[in-house]
Amino acid sequence: MDFSLTQEQQQFADAIKRWVAKDYNFEQRKHIIRSEAGVSDTAWSALAELGAMALPIPEAQGGFDGSAIDMLIVMQELGRGIVIEPYFATVLGAEFLKQAGSHAAILEQVAGGEVKLAAALAEKQSRHDLFDIVTIATKNADGFVLNGVKTIVLHGAQADHLIVSARSSGNQRDTTGISLFIVDAKAAGVSRRDYRTIDGYRAADIHFDQVQVPASALLGVEAAGWELLDAASDYGVTLLCAEAVGVIEAITNATLEYLKTRQQFGVPIGKFQVLQHRMAEMFMEMEQARSMATLAAVKVSSSDVEERRRTVSAAKARVGQAARFVGQSAVQLHGGMGVTNELPAAHMFKRLTMIELSLGDTDHHLARFVAQPGFKQAA
Structure with a gap:
């Protein structure tokens, strides 16, 4: 199998490498870490201009429909520069929307660098088992009500929308009964505690207290989100x-x-x-x-x-x-x-x-x- 890069892939990798060397060097990175925000709006805009935000997004939503191999190239370059911007958190959140086949408008905003996403999946007791969920989604006439706590949500406090896993039926560690939702990070009842992790990134513990979301917030099929x-x-x-x-x-x-x-x-x-x-x-x-x-x-x-x-x-x-x-x-x-x-x-x-x-x-x-x-x- 030929693992050599295409000309377009090599050009994309070189463009990100040049940006890191010129505008995201080690001293600039340390300055961003020490800042109150912990991320850089300038760097985020640059990533969007380079096309990194649009790369994994489908063409129908203004993206380039890049494959996982294309994304591998981007992530390697960001790794070399130890870039701490919320790129990974956002493209992971976008993957949930892509696979669910919904919320095209938000995917368009991701492609343009207009919004950031985060995946709120882990809980205090779950460790690495993402099916271990005690956050509850209760169905009502207006959609669903979410109650629970998600921990160590990478760039959770910087996100505009959150992908949230919750249990709508079944027992705590069942793979059945799991539902996924996209939630406005500023919705009533959502509170976020932001902190810095040991590698300079930002994460947050997020509380959901009687958070009402519409039925359209559901990703995929109710209770079949595993x-x-x-x-x-x-x-x-x-x-x-x-x-x-x-x-x-x-x-x-x-x-x-x-x-x-x-x-x-x-x-x-x-x-x-x-x-x-x-x-x-x-x-x-x-x-x-x-x-x-x-x-x-x-x-x-x-x-x-x-x-x-x-x-x-x-x-x-x-x-x-x-x-x-x-x-x-x-x-x-x-x-x-x-x-x-x-x-x-x-x-x-x-x-x-x-x-x-x-x-x-x-x-x-x-x-x-x-x-x-x-x-x-x-x-």
């Missing part, structure tokens, strides 16, 4: 794997440069064979992660649900292992400086740590992988 939730989450996992590859490449390059310039006993420490071996191991981990992220991007749209789940979980587990090894190795090779905020490597390591924990950590996806039908027979 398949949509599972599929869209796998798309999100694929994007995270791609971003991780970009971060891994950036931290590997930064470490190699450090070994070339840091001197000990009158020579660059990169001359020491044991450190050369570690760099070789980091490179191999990076290439394995790249291959698995690419495979996930190819298979995430597969009509074979078991194949999609199996491949995406295998990729997340392998990329998570690579992220941990490369990140920890980079910190070790940088010495004490590797954990200081003055160096980009420390920020990259923190982002890799958060990616590994997002939408299921390595252990979760290993368990999901082996639980898929056919695993024991294949083994």
Whole structure:
């Protein structure tokens, strides 16, 4: 299979790379993190002008109908620049709308960079099991009433609309009885507590207290939202794997440069064979992660649900292992400086740590992988 980029894909990647180098360098990023908003309207507008917002949106809604492979390219470049804008949160939210086949007007606004989205899926008790839901959706004459709390919603306080999972029937951990809704983030009864995560991103805990939403807010079929939730989450996992590859490449390059310039006993420490071996191991981990992220991007749209789940979980587990090894190795090779905020490597390591924990950590996806039908027979 030919994994080389098309001319259009390479041009798009180069455009984002130039923007990051010119307008989103490390010092500018630190300034944005320290700001009250935690994100940059200027950077968001630039992403929209580059076409990054329109890329995954269907042509009918003013987008480019980009594939997961196209998105892999974007996420890798954003990963290299450790860009903290709410791009991932928005395109994940847009994926729910795309798969549900509804709210075309909001998708048009996403394509134009006019609105931001966030996926409010996790709860305090759920950890990585997105079907573990106690937020309740009660049907009434005007639609539905939502009550509950969602935690660690990435860029939840910066979003204009929220994708919310709620239980309309069944028991707490049933995959049946789940409904999905799009909710105006400023609707009566919605309260958000914004905070900074360890990697400089923003997240929020969101309370829904008697939040009335119309029947049109329902995504898909009432009480049958698990398949949509599972599929869209796998798309999100694929994007995270791609971003991780970009971060891994950036931290590997930064470490190699450090070994070339840091001197000990009158020579660059990169001359020491044991450190050369570690760099070789980091490179191999990076290439394995790249291959698995690419495979996930190819298979995430597969009509074979078991194949999609199996491949995406295998990729997340392998990329998570690579992220941990490369990140920890980079910190070790940088010495004490590797954990200081003055160096980009420390920020990259923190982002890799958060990616590994997002939408299921390595252990979760290993368990999901082996639980898929056919695993024991294949083994």
